Structures are given as C-alpha cells and as structure tokens.
Amino acid sequence: MKHERIYLDNAATTRTDPEVVKAMAPYFTETYAVASSQFSHMPGIQAREGLDRSREVIAQKINAKPEEVVFTSGGTEANNLAVKGTAWAHRRKKDHLICSKVEHNTVLHSCQWLEQEGFQLTLLDVDDEGFVDLTQLEKSITDRTFLVSIQHGNQEVGTIQPIEKIGRICTDRGVIFHVDAALSFTTLDLDVDRVQADLVTLTAHKIHGPKGVGALYIRKGTPIKKMMHGGYSEFDLRSGTENVAGAVGFGRAVELAQPKYVQYIRSLQKGLFEGLKKEIDGIRINGPKTLSKRLPGNVNVSFDLIEGESVVLHLDMKGISVITGSACFSRSLEPSYVMMAMGFSHERAHGSIRYTLSRYNRMEEIDIVVKSCKEVVEALRKISPLKG
Amino acid sequence: MLQTIQSDIVVDVVGETCPVPLVEMRKAVMKAKKGDIIEVKGTHPASKQEIPMAVDSLGLELLGIREEDQVWHIFIQK
Incomplete structure (x- = not known):
C-alpha cells in the first residue's frame, strides 16, 4: 500500500470534523452539568444554553421550530420513537402502518415488531432503481392507517424518494408522514413544510458529527407517546440525561456542512462512476442511473462473475475501505434485502459493492480506487468458479 | 522443504468456504511477529488461489x- 487508507464507507459513518471535537471538548471538562439543572445553578444554565443553541441550528436547517426538535441517542432511537411512539398514541383507534421494503432496518424491524404485536403492516414495493410505488401507496392507505414511513435516501443504492409527492398524499389522506433522513441530512435540502413531513429522523455521525446523538423532528400536535420513561427532558418526549456535548457537536457539524461540499462530493461521485464504467467490463449499476436521483456520495455497482466479499477483502488489503451487499460476512446466506426488493438475482446482490464518499475524499483517491478495482476484478475473474 | 518447515502459527480452515479462510489468514498475519511462518490449511479451492493473491x-x-x-x-x- 503506497497511499494512506482510502475510506469510502461514509454511509456507515464519517470522520468527525476536528472543529466538532473542539466545540464539544468544553462540555466534558468545564460545562459538564446536567441541562435539566438550569433552574438550580449556573453550570446547568450554561449546559442548557449549549443544548438549545444546537437545537436552533438543527431546526433552522429543516425550517422547523426549535421546540419541535427532540434529541435522541441517534438515528436508531429516532426511528424507533417515530414508529412505535405513533403506534402507541393510536392504540385502540388505528392499527395500520405503511413503509417500503427498502427502509433501514431500524424502521423495518420496528414496523415488523408492531406487526407481531397485532398491528397491520403494508410493505410497499420498489422498482428496479429503488423507487417506491406511489400508486400502491395511495391504494394502501385506509381509514385505519396512522403512519407512512419512507426514507429520503437509501442506505445501499442511494435512491432519493419523491418525498414531496408522498407528503402531499399523506396530508390529503390525513396520515402522519415520517421521513428517515439519516442518510440525506445536510446533503439534500429538506424543508419540513414543503415536504409536509410530520416526523423526520436525523443523525450526527453521518455528517462528520459525533456518534451517539441524533434527533427526531416532531411537528407540533403530532400524536406520539414517549418510549423512554423516567424523567421529563426533551419536552417530556425522551427521558434521560441530555447528551449536551453530543448535541453541541451535532449542531457544529450542521453549521460546517456547507452547500459547496455537496457539489464537490457530486464531482467525486461522477468521477468514480465514469472511471469504473470506462475501465471495467461486466459492471452493472445498482440504483438510479441518473446521478441527480442518487444521494450525492453513493456509488453502488455489481461486477459480473465475482463475489462482492472477495472484492471488499482484496480492496481492503490495498488500503481501500468499501462494503458489499453480500451478507456472507455475517455467515447468513441471505443477500441484501434492498437488492432483492429491487428484483435482482442473488448473484447480482452478492456481487454488489457500495462506495460512499465524503468531503474528506480527494479526486486522486478516486483514480487509485478505479485502478485498484480494475486489478482486483481482473485477478478474481481469472480464478472465478462462476466463469463459463 | 515444505515437508520439514516449522510453522509458528497454524490456521485450520478445513471445511470453511469464502471468505472465512482469507479472513482467518489476515487475523493470523495481524497477530504474527515479523519473520513468523504462518501455515494456512484448508479445502476450499477458490481460497487456495485467493490467499496467494492476498499474500x-x-x-x-x-x-x-x-x-x-x-x-x-x-x-x-x-
């Protein structure tokens, strides 16, 4: 390896911006009081100020009011609160919820758990580029439906869902609309009023913020019950000592996420796509062919005749970090459920490689990645038991 | 010569398929000291070709x- 590690797994998590770490540091060693102690002492007031300043920054980014932003321990908790919290608020009144087959597991498994507990669940189909079937959505909503949960951008293939159209449908039919924006926050615009979203999941660590903090936007008046009990923090919607340092880091990460970075990441995405397509034969694009319909940092392809896990391991040995949609690492033979929902064969799903970019990547790295992929794919094809 | 070689670390992946042999070989390499001899023994045909690539x-x-x-x-x- 003649270069530094090239990290292209930014949809999993990102490098924390040093400016974020700097902003958080005083909240560990100086302003460490509990924000709920604001009525008791000055350190509590200072902690509360830090928390609320970040809440304002995040709210402003999605055109919400600060009191509609509830901090959580991350995207997982925000998605669980959105799905289970609204279900509990509608218990014995409405019992039907809808999500797509390609939602993140935190939404999908929460919905499936509710189904086991007696709720009715409709899973919406997607097409071969990962787009949700809107006709099926409209037909699926009944007077028993309380929630539609659709992500903004897909975690594997980057498909950007038409959330404004979905929001209109939900508003017309009087159904709560939850958007999981964990992957798209700050790289795609999201105005809660324009989208007509009632709930939006956000997380810090995918935008160069710290791990362990996220937020759920909850439109004022949305029926929802809290899931964490034992206190009255976060507008009595999420008990627990506030993660002030985390929230401050989250706010700083939002401030640092400038629009110029999105254009830059788009240029890297285009370079990687074009480089791979030009240099490697037998390559299939997974997700939308039109780059503007994908999350800015997402590239997902399958290489014919070889397994994704081999490509990943050999790229790792060349100092490049990517992941595969193949689930063999977990010893499960099931390939990615996202790929299967898109109607792909097991072979294509097992051969998929996801590259996800950030503002810390450079164009020189893209050239190295394309060259290394070509070498690895060619070498693996020579020994592939799948070749004719 | 290979008959008499003394291995410092033996990685037994007999019966395992991709990617386990490669993953276990890499774990052994990480733990090994410079100069150590690692013997990987297995049965999966593709791994027999992949491990030399990794080396x-x-x-x-x-x-x-x-x-x-x-x-x-x-x-x-x-």
Whole structure:
C-alpha cells in the first residue's frame, strides 16, 4: 500500500470534523452539568444554553421550530420513537402502518415488531432503481392507517424518494408522514413544510458529527407517546440525561456542512462512476442511473462473475475501505434485502459493492480506487468458479 | 522443504468456504511477529488461489503450497 487508507464507507459513518471535537471538548471538562439543572445553578444554565443553541441550528436547517426538535441517542432511537411512539398514541383507534421494503432496518424491524404485536403492516414495493410505488401507496392507505414511513435516501443504492409527492398524499389522506433522513441530512435540502413531513429522523455521525446523538423532528400536535420513561427532558418526549456535548457537536457539524461540499462530493461521485464504467467490463449499476436521483456520495455497482466479499477483502488489503451487499460476512446466506426488493438475482446482490464518499475524499483517491478495482476484478475473474 | 518447515502459527480452515479462510489468514498475519511462518490449511479451492493473491497485496512472502488428501497447506512468512 503506497497511499494512506482510502475510506469510502461514509454511509456507515464519517470522520468527525476536528472543529466538532473542539466545540464539544468544553462540555466534558468545564460545562459538564446536567441541562435539566438550569433552574438550580449556573453550570446547568450554561449546559442548557449549549443544548438549545444546537437545537436552533438543527431546526433552522429543516425550517422547523426549535421546540419541535427532540434529541435522541441517534438515528436508531429516532426511528424507533417515530414508529412505535405513533403506534402507541393510536392504540385502540388505528392499527395500520405503511413503509417500503427498502427502509433501514431500524424502521423495518420496528414496523415488523408492531406487526407481531397485532398491528397491520403494508410493505410497499420498489422498482428496479429503488423507487417506491406511489400508486400502491395511495391504494394502501385506509381509514385505519396512522403512519407512512419512507426514507429520503437509501442506505445501499442511494435512491432519493419523491418525498414531496408522498407528503402531499399523506396530508390529503390525513396520515402522519415520517421521513428517515439519516442518510440525506445536510446533503439534500429538506424543508419540513414543503415536504409536509410530520416526523423526520436525523443523525450526527453521518455528517462528520459525533456518534451517539441524533434527533427526531416532531411537528407540533403530532400524536406520539414517549418510549423512554423516567424523567421529563426533551419536552417530556425522551427521558434521560441530555447528551449536551453530543448535541453541541451535532449542531457544529450542521453549521460546517456547507452547500459547496455537496457539489464537490457530486464531482467525486461522477468521477468514480465514469472511471469504473470506462475501465471495467461486466459492471452493472445498482440504483438510479441518473446521478441527480442518487444521494450525492453513493456509488453502488455489481461486477459480473465475482463475489462482492472477495472484492471488499482484496480492496481492503490495498488500503481501500468499501462494503458489499453480500451478507456472507455475517455467515447468513441471505443477500441484501434492498437488492432483492429491487428484483435482482442473488448473484447480482452478492456481487454488489457500495462506495460512499465524503468531503474528506480527494479526486486522486478516486483514480487509485478505479485502478485498484480494475486489478482486483481482473485477478478474481481469472480464478472465478462462476466463469463459463 | 515444505515437508520439514516449522510453522509458528497454524490456521485450520478445513471445511470453511469464502471468505472465512482469507479472513482467518489476515487475523493470523495481524497477530504474527515479523519473520513468523504462518501455515494456512484448508479445502476450499477458490481460497487456495485467493490467499496467494492476498499474500502479494500485503507484501508478505509465499514460501510454498503443499497438497495432500485434498487438503492444501499454504506457507507464508511475515
């Protein structure tokens, strides 16, 4: 390896911006009081100020009011609160919820758990580029439906869902609309009023913020019950000592996420796509062919005749970090459920490689990645038991 | 020569398929000291070809491959 590690797994998590770490540091060693102690002492007031300043920054980014932003321990908790919290608020009144087959597991498994507990669940189909079937959505909503949960951008293939159209449908039919924006926050615009979203999941660590903090936007008046009990923090919607340092880091990460970075990441995405397509034969694009319909940092392809896990391991040995949609690492033979929902064969799903970019990547790295992929794919094809 | 070689670490992946042999070999390489000889023994045909590729990528030395009763033994020096 003649270069530094090239990290292209930014949809999993990102490098924390040093400016974020700097902003958080005083909240560990100086302003460490509990924000709920604001009525008791000055350190509590200072902690509360830090928390609320970040809440304002995040709210402003999605055109919400600060009191509609509830901090959580991350995207997982925000998605669980959105799905289970609204279900509990509608218990014995409405019992039907809808999500797509390609939602993140935190939404999908929460919905499936509710189904086991007696709720009715409709899973919406997607097409071969990962787009949700809107006709099926409209037909699926009944007077028993309380929630539609659709992500903004897909975690594997980057498909950007038409959330404004979905929001209109939900508003017309009087159904709560939850958007999981964990992957798209700050790289795609999201105005809660324009989208007509009632709930939006956000997380810090995918935008160069710290791990362990996220937020759920909850439109004022949305029926929802809290899931964490034992206190009255976060507008009595999420008990627990506030993660002030985390929230401050989250706010700083939002401030640092400038629009110029999105254009830059788009240029890297285009370079990687074009480089791979030009240099490697037998390559299939997974997700939308039109780059503007994908999350800015997402590239997902399958290489014919070889397994994704081999490509990943050999790229790792060349100092490049990517992941595969193949689930063999977990010893499960099931390939990615996202790929299967898109109607792909097991072979294509097992051969998929996801590259996800950030503002810390450079164009020189893209050239190295394309060259290394070509070498690895060619070498693996020579020994592939799948070749004719 | 391969018959008499003294391995410092033996990685037994007999019966395992991709990617386990490669993953276990890499774990052993990480733990090994410079100069240690690692013997990987397994049965999966694709791994027998993939491990030498990995040895090359990681800048290690491939001492040789011995095969008996459908079990291959790959000798690597860190």
